[in-house]
Amino acid sequence: MTAQQPLSRPGATRGGFSSSHARLYAGMAAGVLLIALPLFTLMQLALSDDSGSLTHVVSTVLPQATRETALLLAGVAVLTAVFGTGSAWLVTAFEFPLRRVLAIALVLPLAMPTYIAAAVYVEWLDAAGPVQRFIRMLVGAPTAAAFPLPSIRSLPGAIFVMSAVLYPYVYLSTRALFTMQSASLIEAARSLGAKPARIFWRVALPLARPAIALGVSLCLLETLNDIGASEFLGVRTLTLSVMTTWLNRGSLEGAAAIACAMLIVVIALILVEMRARGNRGFTSSVKRPRAVAPKTLKGAQAIGALSFCAAPVIVGFIVPATFLSIQAMQRTVRGQIDPMIFDALLMTVLLAGAATIGILLLASTIAASQRLLGTALSRGVARFAALGYAVPGTVLALGLLTPIAFFDNQIANLWRAVTGERIGLVLTGSGLAIIIAYHARFLGIAIGAIENGYARISPHLDDAARMLGRSLGGIRRDVHQPLIRPALGTAALLVFVDAMKELPATLLLRPLNVETLATLVYADAARGVFEAGSLAALLIVLIGLGPIMLIARANRSEPADALLAASAATGDAKARDNPV
Amino acid sequence: MLHRPFSRVLAAAAFLTLSPQAFAQTDVVNVYTSREPALIKPALDAFTQATAIKVNTVFIQNGLEERVKAEGANSPADIIITVDAAKLVNAVDLGILQKPSNMLTEAAIAPSLRDPEGRWSAVTLRSRVVYASKDRVKENAIHYEDLADPKWKGKICIRSGQHPYNISLIAAMIAHHGVEKTEAWLRGVKANLAKKPSGGDRDVAKDILAGVCDIGIGNTYYVGLMLKDKDQRAWGEAIKVLDSTFKNGGTHVNISGVGLAKNAPNKANAEKLIGFLLSDQAQVMLATLNEEYPVRAGISTVTTEKLFGPIKPDSFSLIQIANQRKKASELVDKVGFDQ
Numbered sequence: 001m002t003a004q005q006p007l008s009r010p011g012a013t014r015g016g017f018s019s020s021h022a023r024l025y026a027g028m029a030a031g032v033l034l035i036a037l038p039l040f041t042l043m044q045l046a047l048s049d050d051s052g053s054l055t056h057v058v059s060t061v062l063p064q065a066t067r068e069t070a071l072l073l074a075g076v077a078v079l080t081a082v083f084g085t086g087s088a089w090l091v092t093a094f095e096f097p098l099r100r101v102l103a104i105a106l107v108l109p110l111a112m113p114t115y116i117a118a119a120v121y122v123e124w125l126d127a128a129g130p131v132q133r134f135i136r137m138l139v140g141a142p143t144a145a146a147f148p149l150p151s152i153r154s155l156p157g158a159i160f161v162m163s164a165v166l167y168p169y170v171y172l173s174t175r176a177l178f179t180m181q182s183a184s185l186i187e188a189a190r191s192l193g194a195k196p197a198r199i200f201w202r203v204a205l206p207l208a209r210p211a212i213a214l215g216v217s218l219c220l221l222e223t224l225n226d227i228g229a230s231e232f233l234g235v236r237t238l239t240l241s242v243m244t245t246w247l248n249r250g251s252l253e254g255a256a257a258i259a260c261a262m263l264i265v266v267i268a269l270i271l272v273e274m275r276a277r278g279n280r281g282f283t284s285s286v287k288r289p290r291a292v293a294p295k296t297l298k299g300a301q302a303i304g305a306l307s308f309c310a311a312p313v314i315v316g317f318i319v320p321a322t323f324l325s326i327q328a329m330q331r332t333v334r335g336q337i338d339p340m341i342f343d344a345l346l347m348t349v350l351l352a353g354a355a356t357i358g359i360l361l362l363a364s365t366i367a368a369s370q371r372l373l374g375t376a377l378s379r380g381v382a383r384f385a386a387l388g389y390a391v392p393g394t395v396l397a398l399g400l401l402t403p404i405a406f407f408d409n410q411i412a413n414l415w416r417a418v419t420g421e422r423i424g425l426v427l428t429g430s431g432l433a434i435i436i437a438y439h440a441r442f443l444g445i446a447i448g449a450i451e452n453g454y455a456r457i458s459p460h461l462d463d464a465a466r467m468l469g470r471s472l473g474g475i476r477r478d479v480h481q482p483l484i485r486p487a488l489g490t491a492a493l494l495v496f497v498d499a500m501k502e503l504p505a506t507l508l509l510r511p512l513n514v515e516t517l518a519t520l521v522y523a524d525a526a527r528g529v530f531e532a533g534s535l536a537a538l539l540i541v542l543i544g545l546g547p548i549m550l551i552a553r554a555n556r557s558e559p560a561d562a563l564l565a566a567s568a569a570t571g572d573a574k575a576r577d578n579p580v
Numbered sequence: 581m582l583h584r585p586f587s588r589v590l591a592a593a594a595f596l597t598l599s600p601q602a603f604a605q606t607d608v609v610n611v612y613t614s615r616e617p618a619l620i621k622p623a624l625d626a627f628t629q630a631t632a633i634k635v636n637t638v639f640i641q642n643g644l645e646e647r648v649k650a651e652g653a654n655s656p657a658d659i660i661i662t663v664d665a666a667k668l669v670n671a672v673d674l675g676i677l678q679k680p681s682n683m684l685t686e687a688a689i690a691p692s693l694r695d696p697e698g699r700w701s702a703v704t705l706r707s708r709v710v711y712a713s714k715d716r717v718k719e720n721a722i723h724y725e726d727l728a729d730p731k732w733k734g735k736i737c738i739r740s741g742q743h744p745y746n747i748s749l750i751a752a753m754i755a756h757h758g759v760e761k762t763e764a765w766l767r768g769v770k771a772n773l774a775k776k777p778s779g780g781d782r783d784v785a786k787d788i789l790a791g792v793c794d795i796g797i798g799n800t801y802y803v804g805l806m807l808k809d810k811d812q813r814a815w816g817e818a819i820k821v822l823d824s825t826f827k828n829g830g831t832h833v834n835i836s837g838v839g840l841a842k843n844a845p846n847k848a849n850a851e852k853l854i855g856f857l858l859s860d861q862a863q864v865m866l867a868t869l870n871e872e873y874p875v876r877a878g879i880s881t882v883t884t885e886k887l888f889g890p891i892k893p894d895s896f897s898l899i900q901i902a903n904q905r906k907k908a909s910e911l912v913d914k915v916g917f918d919q
Contacts, residue, residue, distance in 0.1 A: 060910070060913040060914055061913050064916070064919060122779070126783075126786070126790075127786075127787055127790040127791075127792045128786040128787065128789055128790035128792075128815075132790070133790075142791065143790065143791020143792075144787075144790040144791045144792040145734075145774065145791050145792055145793070146791065151775060153775075153776070153778040153779065154776070231740075232778070232779070233778065234740070234776050234777065234778030234779070234918075236918055236919070243642065244742040244909070246642075247642055247744070248742050248744065248747050248905065248906075248909040249906050249909045249910070250670060250905075250906065252646065334810075394642075397643075398643065398646070401643070401646060401647060401650045402650050405650035405651050405652060408651070408654065409651075409652050409653065409654050412654040413654070422654070422845060423654075424654060424656045424845070425651055425654055425655065425656060428651065429656065507639075507640060507641065507642070507643075508640060508642070508643045508647065509647075510638060511638065512610055512636035512637060512638045512656065513636050513637065513638070514638070519639070523616055523617065523618065523639060526616055526641060527616050527618065527619070528780045528781065528782040528783075528802065529809065529812075531811065
């Protein structure tokens with residue numbers, strides 16, 4: 001591992017301020033605006049509250065909601081860390097039956113949205129569901145009240161469901177780390193006679209601390225963002241309180257205040273994660289990383305390893321996917337297919353695809369400006385632009401409503417002034433509003449993944465190119481772009497999968513007659529007939545499988561490129577400048 | 581390839597062509613609904629068939645009024661369809677409705693079911709009642725106030741206290757008995773809960789079937805819908821609907837309603853749609869399809885009455901009840917009902 005400081009300084013390139021500079025600054029400005037506008041709207045709303053609902057909310061809602069949210073986050077953090085890290089370690093350091101299959105399969109739950117997993121498990125494990133009915137039959141209990149079993153609709157249930165589908169974030173980041181960095185250290189420990197358990201606790205785990213922190217912080221951000229699963233499972237999270245304050249007390253101001261408070265909590269979380277990671281980052285060495293030679297397991301140990309790794313896959317993917325498939329098939333046979341589903345499928349792919357292209361363009365510009373300019377401003381912009389990922393989707397969409405409507409009305413009024421015709425709302429009416437919301441929300445993932453790609457490109461290459469007379473734009477075009485392609489690919493896949501699953505912003509900002517697969521699922525769940533949306537839910541999972549398998553394959557062969565995203569939101573650049 | 585700005589411009593242009601409102605339109609009417617589209621689609625399709633006016637819809641369960649307000653003068657919204665009178669009152673307060681020229685001069689709709697200034701009207705009616713196990717509960721009628729009676733300890737299931745349907749019921753209780761007595765009642769109900777509030781009204785029936793609880797609260801129409809659904813029929817058959825009233829009052833009702841948007845671009849078409857929704861044909865259709873009660877006097881309620889009996893709406897007007905919602909929501913938090 002070598003420490004490498006980028007030597008670039010602003011204006012140090014030949015020719016001063018060029019069109020390339022202009023593009024970089026334009027990208028940074030766009031990134032800042034995208035996040036600043038909704039945040040500013042929310043803060044303005046929060047501060048304008050004079051109805052006293054804020055004091056009521058603070059005294060009655062916040063303590064309980066904060067407590068439940070904190071417990072939920074703590075539980076998810078522990079479970080995802082244990083299963084994500086444990087399975088990554090087992091799959092890297094040992095050989096056992098089905099290891100190769102499991103190494104890829106462990107990523108699959110990423111394709112399963114949290115709200116769908118929650119709905120499926122409620123169907124299965126609820127008092128009236130097949131599992132409990134079976135148990136009551138075995139035991140001979142007439143009613144559930146006579147033989148109460150733990151309910152899935154509870155805080156532990158929520159921790160269980162969320163961890164089952166979110167652990168792949170930890171798995172991916174720790175696996176990348178283990179494959180990349182541990183070979184010589186592990187072998188040294190082995191040659192000194194350390195047992196496998198000791199190697200894990202004393203060598204692998206401390207090494208993995210930054211990766212675990214990264215993966216867990218992503219899991220927690222996703223948990224915070226979720227509304228569907230929490231509402232379903234009866235957990236009163238802060239995000240849910242935002243919704244009820246807004247809807248039932250009619251206090252958008254109070255809701256905005258809670259949202260701002262949440263943002264402060266999230267920023268604190270991120271700072272804690274940065275501290276937990278220490279000042280270590282992932283810099284690449286000149287030599288190609290060597291994978292650790294796996295130790296073969298036999299007998300009970302092999303079965304133990306197999307079960308430990310198979311359990312998350314079964315719980316997080318196989319069970320929900322099977323349920324969805326059965327329901328979808330039943331409905332297809334009965335002819336109960338929603339005719340809108342093909343339009344929804346097309347619209348989902350179109351919106352996610354268009355957003356991915358735009359986000360890649362913007363994120364690569366912002367990441368490039370950080371790399372090429374190296375100023376505190378560019379680093380600050382990259383951190384700020386990634387903040388959108390930390391804001392729950394509903395809140396972000398609410399914050400975007402006013403600015404987007406403002407621009408829409410300006411455009412419409414201008415059109416009317418020029419042509420005398422009524423054009424309606426262009427941004428909202430065309431679906432661009434949704435794409436803008438996706439940009440605000442997912443920019444952080446893309447920035448993080450591309451930053452990791454830049455980390456693999458030695459700054460010496462930049463310096464060499466400058467010495468040979470390349471301008472800023474030339475460096476970007478001739479040196480960076482060919483080398484950054486794998487990272488762009490990873491960023492594109494991650495953004496696409498997340499955009500496809502997105503629900504709250506889509507619900508609020510979509511134009512007339514537009515459905516995505518996620519909104520179809522939601523419409524049925526809202527009526528209390530979730531199974532009717534099972535084909536749409538299955539399609540979300542199936543479409544996500546493609547990108548996710550690609551990510552899993554990339555993780556195997558090019559570990560550093562698959563390192564995960566919100567490192568942008570968590571200050572990875574700072575860590576890289578001060579390596580161990 | 582990826583790094584040319586043109587691709588973004590192209591994408592925007594492509595989307596502009598998809599915009600339904602960007603250019604001059606054939607006959608359309610734009611409906612913003614917080615009612616699930618599947619429930620109103622048959623009526624809207626019938627409207628299109630009768631008038632050749634195309635209906636565009638968007639389902640915004642949460643934030644519909646905020647969106648229409650933010651969209652302002654250029655909003656494409658013509659009609660707003662929502663559930664829960666409080667949302668319509670909220671829409672009036674936000675200033676996003678206007679009075680249609682045709683709405684209520686002709687229809688025979690009870691004053692308690694429409695805006696006194698004529699800016700919105702109910703379209704269908706439903707009541708919030710007590711579901712009970714056919715096997716384990718002998719009563720056939722109940723007062724809402726009795727739900728706090730200790731004899732039901734550990735026997736009640738209900739969805740989240742913060743859900744708008746329950747907020748309305750609690751608000752109605754406040755209108756009847758005042759805040760203090762309602763707080764005591766709410767604490768009593770909470771003490772009687774079999775489990776933490778979660779899920780929806782259909783889950784209440786499901787839990788009664790499973791024996792988790794003996795009674796619960798839900799809307800009337802779910803019963804009919806469950807009986808019609810192959811997978812949920814067992815839930816519907818496990819329960820009966822108790823004749824639920826306030827002491828010295830009637831049954832708590834709520835509505836789905838319609839309003840004309842203030843800046844409606846297709847005002848004439850919108851007024852036609854409102855008239856259609858209140859016409860005999862649509863009223864009967866909506867009532868039968870969705871197991872609700874029609875709001876026009878004189879429309880037969882035979883099919884719904886078969887399941888739930890004749891409706892005896894409470895005396896308080898929906899607007900009076902809507903005014904208590906904020907206090908109701910605060911009470912739910914104060915009492916810790918959902919914890």
